[in-house]
Amino acid sequence: MRYRFLNSEIIKKIQFYRERFPLKEQVIIPALHEIQNLYRDIPEGAVEELSDYLSVPLSDIEGIVSFYDMFRHRKNAKNHIRICRNLPCHLSGYKNLLDMIKEKTGANIGKNSPDKKWYIELVECIGSCGIAPAFLINDDLYDGSKIKSEEDLEKILSRYE
Ligand code: FES
Structure with a gap:
């Protein structure tokens, strides 16, 4: 080999x-x-x-x-979610966002979802502190503060199904 x-x-x-x-x-x-x-x-x-x-x-x-x-x-998940955990994002509630993303995708930090559609990674500042808590799905940047409900998140995730 x-x-x-x-x-x-x-x-x-x-x-x-x-x-x-x-x-x-x-x-x-x-x-x-x-x-x-x-x-x-x-x-x-x-x-x-x-x-x-x-x-x-x-x-x-x-x-x-x-x-x-x-x-x-x-494990080569279809979509890679990167969530910033640095101070501004921390203070803006990245943990709630992370919990919601984990629940909706079935993935965990450093682990694929069972259907291999999602992989979650915690990252350092992604240069978007103005929209904290900031996160990326593949190359698309999102403002976590705009996610007020599970439905808001589902709408975003459905773009990557
Ligand atoms: S601290 Fe989160 S994007 Fe800068």
Whole structure:
């Protein structure tokens, strides 16, 4: 298998852990941390590559990634929602907005929705503090303060169905 995400730097680190842990299963979590440190999340292809490299079933690694909240798993969701969590957006109620988005999409921070339509990421300032709490769906910017009800949000989300 040709690796796209497990580059030589990551493989060197995995080897480092392999030499220290007797079981290859013990290497999965530190290896996932290394992957996430490099890519900011765990790309889907990286899970497959890690499974191949360690000769561990794919389902074992997927189980670990979905079990631990510390891992953000990007599984090529159709739509990527980025919500700003910096101070102006925080003070303007980004948390309520986030809760509503989580409920309506079924996705969670760093996790896809079960139907793989949505992926949510918390981000730093996106340069739109004037419309806090600001969020992006793919490349489209939205003013969260204009979302007063679930219906308002549903209207926006329906554009991406
Ligand atoms: S702080 Fe949220 S867009 Fe700037």
